[in-house]
Amino acid sequence: MSLKVNLKEAVVSLYVTKQRSLLALLGIIIGIGSVIAMVSVGTIAKHQAREQFKELGTDYLAIKPVGLNERIPVVEALELPKEITSIVAVAPWVEGDNEVIYGGKNITHASTLGVTGSFSRVNKLQMEQGRAISDLDFRHYYCVIGAEIASALQNAGAERLVGESLRLNRYIFTIVGVLRDIPVAGSGLDFEANRSILVPLTTAQRMFHRQGVRMVAARMRPDVHHTVVASEVKNYFRRKMPNLEVSVGSAQKLIEQMERQMQTFALLLAAVGSISLIVGGVGVMNIMLVSVNERRKEIGIRRALGARRVDIQSQFLTESIVLSLLGGVFGILLGIVSTWLFCWFTGWTFLVNLAAALMGFVVACCVGVFFGLHPAVRAAQLDPVTALRSD
Numbered sequence: 001m002s003l004k005v006n007l008k009e010a011v012v013s014l015y016v017t018k019q020r021s022l023l024a025l026l027g028i029i030i031g032i033g034s035v036i037a038m039v040s041v042g043t044i045a046k047h048q049a050r051e052q053f054k055e056l057g058t059d060y061l062a063i064k065p066v067g068l069n070e071r072i073p074v075v076e077a078l079e080l081p082k083e084i085t086s087i088v089a090v091a092p093w094v095e096g097d098n099e100v101i102y103g104g105k106n107i108t109h110a111s112t113l114g115v116t117g118s119f120s121r122v123n124k125l126q127m128e129q130g131r132a133i134s135d136l137d138f139r140h141y142y143c144v145i146g147a148e149i150a151s152a153l154q155n156a157g158a159e160r161l162v163g164e165s166l167r168l169n170r171y172i173f174t175i176v177g178v179l180r181d182i183p184v185a186g187s188g189l190d191f192e193a194n195r196s197i198l199v200p201l202t203t204a205q206r207m208f209h210r211q212g213v214r215m216v217a218a219r220m221r222p223d224v225h226h227t228v229v230a231s232e233v234k235n236y237f238r239r240k241m242p243n244l245e246v247s248v249g250s251a252q253k254l255i256e257q258m259e260r261q262m263q264t265f266a267l268l269l270a271a272v273g274s275i276s277l278i279v280g281g282v283g284v285m286n287i288m289l290v291s292v293n294e295r296r297k298e299i300g301i302r303r304a305l306g307a308r309r310v311d312i313q314s315q316f317l318t319e320s321i322v323l324s325l326l327g328g329v330f331g332i333l334l335g336i337v338s339t340w341l342f343c344w345f346t347g348w349t350f351l352v353n354l355a356a357a358l359m360g361f362v363v364a365c366c367v368g369v370f371f372g373l374h375p376a377v378r379a380a381q382l383d384p385v386t387a388l389r390s391d
Helices: 002-016 018-056 074-078 147-155 201-208 226-240 251-294 296-304 309-346 354-380 384-389
Strands: 060-065 087-102 105-115 127-130 142-145 165-168 171-179 196-200 215-220 246-250
Touching: 018 251, 018 309, 018 354, 060 226, 074 087, 087 147, 087 201, 087 226, 105 147, 105 201, 142 147, 142 165, 147 171, 171 196, 196 201, 226 246, 251 309, 309 354
Parallel strands: 105 196, 142 171
Antiparallel strands: 060 215, 060 246, 087 105, 087 165, 087 215, 127 171, 142 196, 165 171
16 A cells, blocks of 8 residues: 555656656666667677678688788688598689770779689579580689679670670780679688679689689588687698698688677677666756755644655655656667667668666666665655754
8 A cells, every 4th residue: 555655646647747857867768869879779789790701601711821921722622521531612713803894995993803703602693694604614704703703894885795795904805604693791711702803713823823812611511610620630631731821711610709709799889878777867866856945844744744754755756766767768669669660771680689678677667776775864864843844
């Protein structure tokens, strides 16, 4: 019965001073909303990054020589699946820059990748038109173009793409395929596929006058941990070429590092949002102190009619908690709406961190108790005679 009366009195008191109560609510709403929105955005960013790597595959490996002038021999790279059972496929490749010339005009700039027949399969590249580069294209001047290169050719007047010819430096290539467009932020690859032109590795070696490769893409067995495969690859090259040191990067390792970074980032965002929540709590305390000063006569009358100090304290504490809970509810709604708007603008998958929402509600209760306790105690300690004499 006492709780019911206190709740009724709290609602009436907050409604009477609705403008002041609204100002106190804004601090709590913004604080809770910012914490939920920031933590949720951090969760969404982690989810998006994880999905990008999963599209590429958690079994993906990138093998590179450590020295700037070092190169991996193609033969040794192609022997990896035979020597290491944990690796199922490899695709060594080289990269160079070229101006793309069509119809006698320079139409765009592109990265020319010399690749093997397994390159598209290892990197999960899909064809929009035509076919991929094959190992049968040995030293042939065939090429597969990315989506942006295809658009540049069409803008330059190319009516068809497959079968069309273009020039890279002094070499004339025939287009045999067009890659499907890959979202800029969604590939996780070591190259920009949309702005690349794929040619046979043997042809690229003739163009660039390079025998070895700087990069080897590989796929490992999904049941093997990336640290085991990395150790096996390093031991393999140590046996074959003692002077060559390689680094092995994996999608699994990147995901683990990214999740640790995102967790730290989410904690940082929550800490920043908590600052505004503290400011909101101080606002609640100030509002309650003003309310105590304005209602001194009311407190004196209640004490004269037999109300105990604990009754006065519980009344003002209940009022503070109700104010904070209202702020918490609207703050949760604000955080969800803000997160949805962020996802709508960025095109990311909408997610809400339920733990953050629940924590926001709990924190709202704690704010009400913590910042409302001092005004409630101060109200309970008022001398009844002095309170009745106040104007």
